[in-house]
Amino acid sequence: MGKKRRPQSIPVVVVAGFLGAGKTTLLNHLLRNNGGTRVGVIVNDFGSVNIDSMMVAGQVDSVMALSNGCMCCAVDVSDMDEMLNRLAHRTAGIDVIVVEASGLAEPRNMVRLVLGSENPYIAYGGLVMMVDGAEFQSCRERHPELDQHIAIADLVVVNKTDRIGEDEHNSLLSDVRRINPRAAVTSTVRGRVDPGLLFDRAPRREPQPGDQLTFEELLADADDACAEGGSHVHEMYQSVTFTSKSPMHPRRLISLLEKQPAGIYRIKGYVYFGVEGRRQKYLLQVVGDHIAFHPQRLPAGEVPRTELVAIGTDLDPESIVELLDACAESEGEAVGANEMMGVHRYTLAETAPVHP
Numbered sequence: 001m002g003k004k005r006r007p008q009s010i011p012v013v014v015v016a017g018f019l020g021a022g023k024t025t026l027l028n029h030l031l032r033n034n035g036g037t038r039v040g041v042i043v044n045d046f047g048s049v050n051i052d053s054m055m056v057a058g059q060v061d062s063v064m065a066l067s068n069g070c071m072c073c074a075v076d077v078s079d080m081d082e083m084l085n086r087l088a089h090r091t092a093g094i095d096v097i098v099v100e101a102s103g104l105a106e107p108r109n110m111v112r113l114v115l116g117s118e119n120p121y122i123a124y125g126g127l128v129m130m131v132d133g134a135e136f137q138s139c140r141e142r143h144p145e146l147d148q149h150i151a152i153a154d155l156v157v158v159n160k161t162d163r164i165g166e167d168e169h170n171s172l173l174s175d176v177r178r179i180n181p182r183a184a185v186t187s188t189v190r191g192r193v194d195p196g197l198l199f200d201r202a203p204r205r206e207p208q209p210g211d212q213l214t215f216e217e218l219l220a221d222a223d224d225a226c227a228e229g230g231s232h233v234h235e236m237y238q239s240v241t242f243t244s245k246s247p248m249h250p251r252r253l254i255s256l257l258e259k260q261p262a263g264i265y266r267i268k269g270y271v272y273f274g275v276e277g278r279r280q281k282y283l284l285q286v287v288g289d290h291i292a293f294h295p296q297r298l299p300a301g302e303v304p305r306t307e308l309v310a311i312g313t314d315l316d317p318e319s320i321v322e323l324l325d326a327c328a329e330s331e332g333e334a335v336g337a338n339e340m341m342g343v344h345r346y347t348l349a350e351t352a353p354v355h356p
């Protein structure tokens, strides 16, 4: 018997945005507030350890990780295709698929990967660009390409508006609208957007005469950029992975984070402090000079360890690993609860992405 065709194809929404803009936070919000819509997730992280998939795991049945670095320049679309095929299979019972691009991805290429899929059960569902309200203007100065990313979005989410004043917010909104007059634009805190903006969206409209570039032209541009070794933001960036089974010394780690080695823009991952009596690990999030710890219960049976990815430009991986190594507790070193003061200063009351 032939496979029964679904009455409707499954939309695949791509969520992109620069490092730390709040993509995973948005994803977690969508997963918690899905209103019964079954969401399949594909995450693509820049570092060799996929922290993002750990941050959404447990929230959803179907999360798949495209690791080994940023996927956007992959010549071979088969990895993405295979995941789309698995999520779109009727036994998975998925209604919508969200692809979280790496923070350094070229969004056009991520879209191209979705459009390149030959799966008849999926349909491209649009591009959502997350903008870090607090960091975007300075990021644009360093990476003018970010404007082109905004220019092709269907929905722009201006996030972290709690970190900017009204004037800055208004000027950011007018810049976004000038760069992309046709996109829907919404502002939020902690990615709290109405899931209906992403899921039940009207079918993508055909490009109109007068649009700056047609969608096909944008995709063709993406091909050219790759072929010429083009100007992708991620080419300037490297990632360094650090893991340690020894607990980290809170005070030493905080001093390192407060005087970050040159070039680092983003650090994320899990930190274990071996303070007696605490079965806790901390999700560490650093974006620019903004540091945040989110305490989480250490699940029974989980071997405590620290696993961090640092992302930035002109990094010296060896010296970064050495500096982090020096933050680990040495044998016999007694670390009291008072050493955690610095960590508490950066600990958010609201525990964001948590394994239930």
Ligand SMILES: Nc1nc2c(ncn2[C@@H]2O[C@H](COP(=O)(O)OP(=O)(O)OP(=O)(O)O)[C@@H](O)[C@H]2O)c(=O)[nH]1
Binding pocket: 017, 018, 019, 020, 021, 022, 023, 024, 025, 026, 052, 102, 103, 104, 130, 159, 160, 161, 162, 163, 188, 189, 190, 191, 266, 268, 285, 286, 287, 292, 352
């Ligand atoms: N103040 C504030 N912080 C936020 C907001 N949204 C997200 N964050 C924090 O910003 C940090 C980065 O958020 P993520 O969701 O991991 O960002 P991301 O875009 O997935 O990061 P990458 O995958 O590394 O590019 C985390 O510490 C979040 O808790 C917000 O609206 N306001």
